[in-house]
Amino acid sequence: MARTPLGRVRGLGSAKEGTHHWWMQRVTAIALVPLTLWFVVSVIGLVGKPYAAVAGWIGNPIVSVFLILMVIATFYHAWLGIQVVVEDYVHAKAVKITSLLLVKFLCFVLAAASIYSILLISLSG
């Protein structure tokens, strides 16, 4: 169907959000490349270390900030990714909308819990 001139200028499709979903999936992906590599290498370094070393690492101000950023990017990316999978495979409307809401809520809860824990470790240390 042909777009109206106004619709073409706005550049938004039927979902009214244009390429925002697709773009944020890429933005979070690019952010997660260095963040996850740094996290994995760091965690491998913590294997076998006592509690104080683990808490000390997470509580370091710079580490805390980047861990919080990693958590945000991770759950944003996971939410967008699972949303696409649900939209592709779940067709019953009630189940689809319920699953999409549950995924979104769960991602927010897990992100909030992680950030709260990081702040607790960082601010009590």
Added chain:
Amino acid sequence: MASETKGPNRPLSPHLQIYKPQLTSMLSITHRLTGLALAVGTLVLVWWIGAVAAGPEALDDVNDFLSSWLGILLMAGWSYALFYHLLNGIRHLFWDMGAGLELKAAYASGWAVVAGSILLTVIAWAMALGNVGS
């Protein structure tokens, strides 16, 4: 409603089970599966960070689970899933820029993802197990 909006009776493309499995299609569905697996794996991440916030005893519980046979099996799977999704994700980002879309390049990068994800998993576990011993 459906019959009103239905277009002309065009031939349908063959469904999934008609096609021979190819490297490219297998890597594509594996990307989705590893993504879903990693989303489940975030539960352990949240548990781990929460346990560190709760104290040494809570962290001991997490470590006991992760060093059990089930924990090691899950961590082996999640570590592979992470490296796979990371490398194949980078492959996708190059495609998004319009690079490497030719058949030959797509197969070459596909095999590189397979080899690279196995290699990185082995290196990561060698480093981790080396730290356990030290």
